[in-house]
Amino acid sequence: MTRNNFEIEICANSVESCLAAQQGGADRVELCMGIPEGGTTPSYGEIKVARELLTTTRLHVIIRNRGGDFLYTPLELKRMAADIDLCHDLHVDGVVFGCLTADGDIDVEANRMLLDHAKDMSVTFHRAFDHCRDPRKALTDLIHLGFDRVLTSGQQPTALDGIPLLRELHQLAGDRIKIMAGCGVNESNIAYIHEATAITNFHFSAREPQRSKMKFTNRNVYMGSKDADETTIMVTTRRRVEDTIKALLVSETSNRLFINTKQ
Numbered sequence: 001m002t003r004n005n006f007e008i009e010i011c012a013n014s015v016e017s018c019l020a021a022q023q024g025g026a027d028r029v030e031l032c033m034g035i036p037e038g039g040t041t042p043s044y045g046e047i048k049v050a051r052e053l054l055t056t057t058r059l060h061v062i063i064r065n066r067g068g069d070f071l072y073t074p075l076e077l078k079r080m081a082a083d084i085d086l087c088h089d090l091h092v093d094g095v096v097f098g099c100l101t102a103d104g105d106i107d108v109e110a111n112r113m114l115l116d117h118a119k120d121m122s123v124t125f126h127r128a129f130d131h132c133r134d135p136r137k138a139l140t141d142l143i144h145l146g147f148d149r150v151l152t153s154g155q156q157p158t159a160l161d162g163i164p165l166l167r168e169l170h171q172l173a174g175d176r177i178k179i180m181a182g183c184g185v186n187e188s189n190i191a192y193i194h195e196a197t198a199i200t201n202f203h204f205s206a207r208e209p210q211r212s213k214m215k216f217t218n219r220n221v222y223m224g225s226k227d228a229d230e231t232t233i234m235v236t237t238r239r240r241v242e243d244t245i246k247a248l249l250v251s252e253t254s255n256r257l258f259i260n261t262k263q
């Protein structure tokens with residue numbers, strides 16, 4: 001297998017992260033804000049500028065107007081549909097969303113409505129999948145709905161922990177839908193996850209801390225949680241994108257060399 005056999009998606013929390021992903025050789029970014037909440041829809045300006053600057057890396061945008069669960073009201077779904085229409089108007093390559101029922105099943109009708117708005121864009125079902133009560137039935141539902149891929153950690157805190165289910169889902173999916181492993185994927189484990197599951201689609205953030213350049217801050221005032229570090233910004237870096245991809249490809253090269261010496 002070569003680089004062309006893998007799809008690498010970067011979870012990008014800003015235009016700057018998008019550019020670092022492009023420079024590092026990513027195939028696609030998922031642009032999202034609100035990372036501590038699991039990702040929420042970015043602003044119009046963020047999407048527009050990212051679309052202008054991404055020339056070789058595809059732009060996907062998360063459609064999730066709040067953190068929390070994935071059971072949406074009609075009014076929330078109306079806003080999500082409007083955000084998808086906006087993405088279509090800005091010539092975004094794809095959108096990412098996921099709706100569940102109160103019982104933890106795929107909300108077929110809600111997802112179908114949003115898919116109708118997505119039109120000719122690529123569509124990913126996000127990690128709402130990891131909150132489904134029956135992942136095998138959920139996968140079948142997503143295939144029938146026509147999603148292109150599903151992002152999952154194998155219903156575990158990290159993709160490394162979720163290897164058994166990821167392997168099974170990849171086998172069940174065949175060529176009907178792409179299984180994309182995400183959550184906790186990095187330089188140290190991406191090759192192992194691939195070897196253990198045969199999955200070739202990966203999602204990771206490759207972020208590093210960037211210290212604030214402020215010379216003065218009022219440490220008695222908090223913009224959010226008192227425990228949050230408001231003097232550090234996490235940003236995707238080209239170095240970590242390149243290193244993670246390299247770790248995957250080096251492992252593939254080593255495997256081929258080992259097989260050849262055995263023949």
